[in-house]
Amino acid sequence: MGDFHEVRFPLDVSIAGRGGPERRTDVVTLGSNREARNARWARSRRRYEAGYGVKSLAQLSLVVDFFEERRGRLYGFRWRDRADYSSGAPGAAPTPFDQTIGSGDGATRLFQLTKTYGHSFAPYVRGVAKPVDGSVRLAVDGVEKAAGADFSVDATTGVATFAAGSVPPAGATVTAGFLFDVPARFDSDYLEIDIHAFEAGEIPKIPVIEILP
Numbered sequence: 001m002g003d004f005h006e007v008r009f010p011l012d013v014s015i016a017g018r019g020g021p022e023r024r025t026d027v028v029t030l031g032s033n034r035e036a037r038n039a040r041w042a043r044s045r046r047r048y049e050a051g052y053g054v055k056s057l058a059q060l061s062l063v064v065d066f067f068e069e070r071r072g073r074l075y076g077f078r079w080r081d082r083a084d085y086s087s088g089a090p091g092a093a094p095t096p097f098d099q100t101i102g103s104g105d106g107a108t109r110l111f112q113l114t115k116t117y118g119h120s121f122a123p124y125v126r127g128v129a130k131p132v133d134g135s136v137r138l139a140v141d142g143v144e145k146a147a148g149a150d151f152s153v154d155a156t157t158g159v160a161t162f163a164a165g166s167v168p169p170a171g172a173t174v175t176a177g178f179l180f181d182v183p184a185r186f187d188s189d190y191l192e193i194d195i196h197a198f199e200a201g202e203i204p205k206i207p208v209i210e211i212l213p
Helices: 057-069 195-199
Strands: 004-008 018-022 025-029 035-039 045-049 076-079 099-103 110-112 114-117 124-127 137-140 151-154 159-162 173-177 182-186 207-210
Touching: 045 182, 099 110, 099 114
Parallel strands: 004 076
Antiparallel strands: 018 045, 025 035, 045 207, 076 182, 099 173, 110 159, 114 124, 137 173, 151 159, 182 207
């Protein structure tokens, strides 16, 4: 993707940033005082404020360099969401059994990495397009497969490709574990920086928003 740079936002800044998923829901109060609710977005979109992670002028300078190279909102980049960057439980290393990403039919070789949120009522399946290179583990029906020999993963799209001799058979469950980044961009073409205010403890505003495919 020509408008995306495969580079991560400065990690020591993003891990102290704030933000999370956003949804858009219409809520209408009827004449009976009951509600009618409708989801306008099928998918959530994440927003972040990176300014909370800037604790020094050196970090601020690093962010300005990063902003200028991205040309403001023009080019996307990788963002590490400190609250949600693994396929498994927080703090646990990924295992090849963390997420179900598909079922074999004996012919399909390509499987998109996904992460599922919730289990009982209305699970939400989120596509994962920016896995961390080298972190992906796959299994078929509970048996881990070998990276390189049995499968490969495109770290720029999140698509796993099984080798011709390792295609999941019909009915086989394909699972995966991985670390991942969020494809994102700056949500402003202007960074307002007041050095005097910064030295007094005021946080600069550095809005970042997820890029949806």
